[in-house]
Amino acid sequence: MSRSSLSLKCFLSLSTLSLMLIAGQAYADNASEKQCFDDVQGKIAWDNSKNMNWDPKNVQQLCKGTVKPSQPGQCFNTVMNGHINWGQGTDWEWQNAINLCSGSNDAEKTVQCFKNAIAAEKDWQEAIMTCQRDG
Secondary structure, three states: OOHHHHHHHHHHHHHHHHHHHHHHHHHHHHHHHHHHHHHHOOOOOOOOOOOOOOOHHHHHHHHOOOOOOHHHHHHHHHHHHOOOOOOOOOOOOHHHHHHHHOOOOOHHHHHHHHHHHHHOOOOHHHHHHHHHHHO
C-alpha cells in the first residue's frame, strides 16, 4: 500500500469517526432537550395565571442546548416564583425568564449570576445577556 493511499484511508477513517461523534453528541443533546421538554410541559407554570400548557416552541427555546434537563425548568420556575428582583420588582415577563434560563445547566448559578449583576447595578437586559448559559 502506498504512503498516499494509507494517508487517504487514515483521513477518511478519522473523518468518519468525527462525523459519528458529532452525530452522537447531537443525539445526546436532543435526548437532554426532550427530557427537559417533558419535565416542563404540563408541570411548570409559564405565567402568573399558573397556566402549565406551554406553546411547544417556548419550551423548546427554554430547553435548547441543555445537557442537564432539570435545570432550565428549575431556573425558570425560580425566576417566575422565587421573588427574584429584576431591578424594578419581582414580577417577570415570561419571555425574559426564558431568555435568562434558556439552556441553563445550573439553575442556581444562573439565578445567582443575575442577582449579582443587578446588585452591581447592571441593567436587567445586560444582566440577562451576561448570565445566559450559566454566566
